[in-house]
Amino acid sequence: MSENVTFHFDVDGENFSSAGEASVLVKKKLRQLGISPEIIRRVSIAMYEGEINMVIHAEGGSADVTVTDKEVAIVLSDRGPGIPDVSLAMQEGYSTARDNIRALGFGAGMGLPNMKKYTDSMEIETKLGVGTTITMKVKLS
């Protein structure tokens, strides 16, 4: 039985220019653990999308990534506005991003669909006015 490793990151919602950095750090850690490039890419894309969402839609939050011998679990939690209609938000192309965010290249409405696509499981818990917690898992084999 091997130990689990957890990494915790605070995702700053004030500082847009630092968005995406936690996923770079996670990538570095996974490389150190000798995880395969394919898995690293899936985890880092899912994490990146989730991280960006917390910054642009929820004023930041936190990310906890746990690596076990079977999987990588990513828990993203924020105290943002919540998602009123999850199945709508999950649709490709659906986005409420404002114009200034779109000007930066975000807001294609592909983040949540990508998170689902690149992970083996994804659960969204959300409550209006309270926040959103997204748990994603990627199996190691």
Next chain:
Amino acid sequence: MRNYRHSVSLDISKCKGCTTCLKRCPTEAIRIRDGHAQINSDRCIDCGECIKVCPHKAKRAVHDSLKDMKNYTVTVALPAPALYGQFNNLTNIDYIIDGLGKVGFDYVFEVACAAEMVSAYTRTYLGRDGVSKPVISSACPVITRMIGMNFPYLADHIMPLLPPVEIAAKLARDAAAREHPELSPTEIGVFLISPCPAKVSYVKNGFAGDKNNIDRVISVRDVYFALLDVMKNGSIPEGTSSAGMIGIGWATTGGESSAVFNDRYLAADGIENCIRVLEQIDNEDFTDLDFIELNACSGGCVGGAMTVANPYIAGARLGSLKRYLPVSPNRPADGDIPDYCFSDGEVHYDGGYTLSSDRNEAMRMMSEIESITAGLPGIDCGSCGAPTCEAFAEDIVKNETNADECTIIMRELFHECIERRRKELLSEKIGSSKPKNGAEVDSKK
């Protein structure tokens, strides 16, 4: 990659063990041990950043010398276009071509000419079906090595064509061999005049595989000084340059990508910027981009660690040198890519950062690193000899250093000791309480 032959090396006698290079190494390959720097060969990508920043000139690029010409019957010079930007008041590249003859080279083949061919082939390649876009330039060896170490997923985005230096070498060697059928290949010496240590190690490690045609790599700097001596008098030069605007443009950032002739490209320079770009294209699908040019050096190859002039000044000089040149006189008649232009050497992920090949062991080490890091000051001061507190924790776990190298923690311990001792002395003086340990004997006296 084991037994990697590096160009970047250290002169221990000059190294003061300051932490300048430690902090600037993009792959965290440097540690300070026993008062001087050490370079971890598995991680060094020969970018030359430490050479550029070392205040004591203790880091240098090891390369061949002009004297090595004597080992060959016939010699060919391959000047990189960055060389042309080194000279003040140079009005015509012909003086350089002529000077290279005076320095002793029998033939000159300009890398810029091969670069124009590569530009044409790049356009063809980008037009093919099934190419993974964006295509990443293969010209800067620092970038291709960085991708191999860190971005395995991007490896198949690297353009599979040989870089201009290699194509120049092949064409130059073939031409020399045609002129001199009597010579064996070892009697022809092909000398690359390189702006950077990365190209030295590219050649020394045989990255072009069987297609390596470069025998020696000498520095732009050495050639610059040799040329200054022979270029003094303003006679009419005999040699003539045949490079065009596009070829010379390759020496500065944006030159290679502007020759793609569309606006779906990105050009970046400076190793830190390049790493950020790679991180981002690794995560996102940049399908709207066709081409990515990344130069490890600020300004492009004119910023290489084996050059003399400031990169931006050199860039401006190149701008005026190429102003009245034809656009691309060396473009091939058709864009079909000949077989010899494809590279054999694929980029492979070498997992250089993996803690242990055994996953359980790696996990155990990682937990230990995390818990040690949590107890460190987190100011990344570098005085322990590692670039960051976290790298220090990793070194401790790998048994490469020990915890008391942290001067901040040591200082705290030291203060605690002093404080304790001071209190002890104080209480001895007042005699109000007994000193704690081992002092009983004394007090009974």
